Amino acid sequence: MDIIEKTRELGALIQQDERYLAFVEARKNNEADDELNALITKLGEIQDEYGEAVAGDEELPESEKEKYDKRFRDVYTVVMQNENMLAYQKAKAEIDAMMQYIMQLLSMCVNGADPQTCEVPEQGCTGSCATCGGCG
Numbered sequence: 001m002d003i004i005e006k007t008r009e010l011g012a013l014i015q016q017d018e019r020y021l022a023f024v025e026a027r028k029n030n031e032a033d034d035e036l037n038a039l040i041t042k043l044g045e046i047q048d049e050y051g052e053a054v055a056g057d058e059e060l061p062e063s064e065k066e067k068y069d070k071r072f073r074d075v076y077t078v079v080m081q082n083e084n085m086l087a088y089q090k091a092k093a094e095i096d097a098m099m100q101y102i103m104q105l106l107s108m109c110v111n112g113a114d115p116q117t118c119e120v121p122e123q124g125c126t127g128s129c130a131t132c133g134g135c136g
Helices: 003-014 018-032 034-054 062-081 083-110
Strands: none
Touching (some): 018 034, 034 062, 062 083
């Protein structure tokens, strides 16, 4: 077997993993949530309106910029509090963590570590990319 074949096998295993299945289900629920999709569309509309407003020759007054910002933040807050979006964010974080672990393990092997015994060191996300080598 070659590397590509093994990679396809790994892909198939990933698609059977409970984290992947939860992610697919959460994504499906987001897509079916009409209220959520309307809010996401509204975010895009606000961004478009702002883009048109700042594209003119005149400088947009700070008070107008703040109005756009507030409208956007208000809708964004509702989006991020949506039950389906919360489930999606959780599922996405879990699948991302799994993929990060797999990529770190592969990287260790490429750098000469024993594939049978190497372990990815546990590290929590501090929120600072400067202290992390994990995301890429």
